[in-house]
Amino acid sequence: xxxxxxPDIHITVSEGASxxxxxxxxxxxxxxxxxxxxxxxxxxxxxxxxxxxxxxVQGIKGFEAEFKRSQSSFNLRKxxxxxxxxxxxxxxxxxxxxxxxxxFGGGTRLMVKP
Amino acid sequence: NAGVTQTPKFxxxxxxxxxxxxxxxxxxxxxxxxxxxxxxxGLRLIHYSVGAGITDQGEVxxxxxxxxxxxxxxxxxxxxxxxxxxxxxxxxxxxxGGGGYQETQYFGPGTRLLVL
Numbered sequence: 001x002x003x004x005x006x007p008d009i010h011i012t013v014s015e016g017a018s019x020x021x022x023x024x025x026x027x028x029x030x031x032x033x034x035x036x037x038x039x040x041x042x043x044x045x046x047x048x049x050x051x052x053x054x055x056x057v058q059g060i061k062g063f064e065a066e067f068k069r070s071q072s073s074f075n076l077r078k079x080x081x082x083x084x085x086x087x088x089x090x091x092x093x094x095x096x097x098x099x100x101x102x103x104f105g106g107g108t109r110l111m112v113k114p
Numbered sequence: 115n116a117g118v119t120q121t122p123k124f125x126x127x128x129x130x131x132x133x134x135x136x137x138x139x140x141x142x143x144x145x146x147x148x149x150x151x152x153x154x155x156g157l158r159l160i161h162y163s164v165g166a167g168i169t170d171q172g173e174v175x176x177x178x179x180x181x182x183x184x185x186x187x188x189x190x191x192x193x194x195x196x197x198x199x200x201x202x203x204x205x206x207x208x209x210x211g212g213g214g215y216q217e218t219q220y221f222g223p224g225t226r227l228l229v230l
Contacts, residue, residue, distance in 0.1 A: 004156070006156075034218070042223060042224075043118075043204060043221045043222055043223040044157075045221075046220070090156055090157070092156075094216040095216070096211060096215050096216045097211075097212060098145075098164050099145055099162040099164055099170065099212070100145050100211040100218075101159050102157070102159070104156030106154050106155055107154070
């Protein structure tokens with residue numbers, strides 16, 4: 001069975017600083033990988049996804065993520081954080097099974113200092 | 115398109131009460147799922163459906179029932195609420211996948227449930 005680990009429960013960065021959120025997965029084959037963002041009191045919004053091909057994927061709101069098979073990682077990055085990026089971020093993996101089920105990491109809560 | 119909608123937004127129940135969380139989507143998606151979100155645990159799959167009349171269990175199905183009579187709707191029933199079911203519940207929908215292919219899931223805004 002697949003699993004996802006997000007090692008950082010909380011991260012605080014200053015506005016304008018760069019950001020990297022870590023995600024490690026466990027899965028036997030090539031996974032389908034997703035990053036979702038959840039603003040306070042809101043649902044989940046898809047930031048980006050990796051299915052195959054180029055290992056650096058671009059998403060919405062200036063986010064990107066890099067798939068590294070050798071490290072079983074799919075870290076999310078942003079070069080310059082804005083105060084509106086404060087939210088909870090979830091990494092998820094899918095196995096391409098019927099139902100499109102996802103296994104989620106525990107989430108990383110991002111706080112942005114002015 | 116409204117996307118995935120959920121009602122109610124917030125509900126308080128007493129232990130032993132029953133209720134139904136509603137989920138509807140207007141994207142003609144065949145697949146629908148229910149997840150619960152608990153602090154530090156991310157989202158965990160409760161039940162899912164790959165089409166009208168077809169449902170299956172996820173990781174944490176105990177205490178919950180589902181049925182899928184139409185493509186649009188996928189209600190989640192709590193038969194006898196327990197404090198352990200205090201959580202935020204998310205419904206999601208997607209186009210068909212499977213056979214090694216994964217489609218993106220789209221999530222509703224969530225229902226926050228408190229069981230006293």
